[in-house]
Amino acid sequence: MSKRFLIIGCGDLGNTIATKLISKQHKVYGLRRNIDQLSEGVQPIACDFYEIENLPPLPEVDYVIFSAAAKSRDIEHYRQIYVDAPAAILKALPTAPIRSFVVSSTGVYAQNRGEWIDEFSAAEPNTAHSVLLLEGESQFKQRSACTLIRSSGIYGPGRTHLLKRILSGTIALETPTHFSNRIHSDDLAHFVVHLIGKAIDQQPLKELYLASDGHPAPIHEITKWLAEQLGVAAHHQEPIQRGGNKRIANRAMRESGFVCRYQDYKAGFAPLLDDFKSQQRQIT
Numbered sequence: 001m002s003k004r005f006l007i008i009g010c011g012d013l014g015n016t017i018a019t020k021l022i023s024k025q026h027k028v029y030g031l032r033r034n035i036d037q038l039s040e041g042v043q044p045i046a047c048d049f050y051e052i053e054n055l056p057p058l059p060e061v062d063y064v065i066f067s068a069a070a071k072s073r074d075i076e077h078y079r080q081i082y083v084d085a086p087a088a089i090l091k092a093l094p095t096a097p098i099r100s101f102v103v104s105s106t107g108v109y110a111q112n113r114g115e116w117i118d119e120f121s122a123a124e125p126n127t128a129h130s131v132l133l134l135e136g137e138s139q140f141k142q143r144s145a146c147t148l149i150r151s152s153g154i155y156g157p158g159r160t161h162l163l164k165r166i167l168s169g170t171i172a173l174e175t176p177t178h179f180s181n182r183i184h185s186d187d188l189a190h191f192v193v194h195l196i197g198k199a200i201d202q203q204p205l206k207e208l209y210l211a212s213d214g215h216p217a218p219i220h221e222i223t224k225w226l227a228e229q230l231g232v233a234a235h236h237q238e239p240i241q242r243g244g245n246k247r248i249a250n251r252a253m254r255e256s257g258f259v260c261r262y263q264d265y266k267a268g269f270a271p272l273l274d275d276f277k278s279q280q281r282q283i284t
Contacts, residue, residue: 002026003200004061006045006097008089009068009081012158013103015039016189017065021196029059031089049085055092063196064090064100066140075128082136090143099199100140101192104150106181106210108133111246114179118249119208147195147205149188152212152248155268156185162226163276165240169232171223172240180219180241181212181248184262194258206252214250215264222265229273 003026007014010030015038018028022041035044045056049068070081090100109117110126125131140146155162172178188211198205219240227234250260262268 001200003063004059005029005063005065005196006031006059006061006093007042007065007067008086009049009066010038010042011067011069013069013154013185013189014065014067015042016186017067017192018042020189020193024193029061047089049080052085052088055088058089058092058094060094062098063199064093064097064140064144065192065196066100066102067192073129075132078129078132082132083139086136087139090139096144099145099147099205100143101147101149101196102137102140103188103192103211104137104148105130105133106150106152106212106246106248107242107244108137108150109246110244112244114177114245114247116247116249117210119206119210119252146207147199148208149192149195149211150208151188152181152183152210153242154185154188155182155272157272157275159185160272160276162223162240163230163272166223166226166234167230167232167280169227169235170240171227171234171237172219173237174220176245177218178220178239178241178245179216179247180222180265181216181246182265182268183212183260184268187211187213187260187262187268190261191253191258194256198256206256209252209256210248210250211253212248212250213260213263213265213268214248214254216247217265225266226269226273229269230277 006029010032030038030042031045031047033048035046108123108130
């Protein structure tokens, strides 16, 4: 049976999710500022998160998906993207959704000694940014049934910042060991759609899933391997890290029946490296 979805912050991830839902004959509304960047078939809703007092009329939908991503680390920008705008949009809906699916971040975990983190670990944020992420999650939990998907670092097509940094000859420090966790953007989109399918089929869902490939690795190891694949002589080491030094377990993700296509960084980066090297050859 066809369902109606509203994707709040329908950027790269939201567009990928939308395309997968449309292929299953669902109706998808995409809410973002630049609606010309929505994928084919998405019903556009133009909305500037900084002008939420001028919200357009919103449709009645069955499910809400939040996939917005902040464009900067400015704290007021974070508040607007993750707290104020979602709260206003949810309040403006004509009826509450059956369930919301919220893509959040494992950055809400402050653990920093290489500990393994799972769905039972305490989320006790130690930065203003992660406090706002938790506050944003609560906006959705207050208004409907809610499934939180806390994602580790997202990588994939178009996300070339790390590769460009390594191309300059810079890799991460070897010591102290700093674990990096990541998930390919396509795997994350597939996982969200997987959970939505379970909801539609009225199968039980957990309130929280950690989305990661389940194979954390030291960031030095990752950047050293990438440099080797790019044929770059690493002449400089510096801290390359975000999100604290922890290891993300994905047990609940696997128990849901989902298997990542890209199960570690080598599998995920391989096709990205091919594309990146092809682009570099065209430039030179």
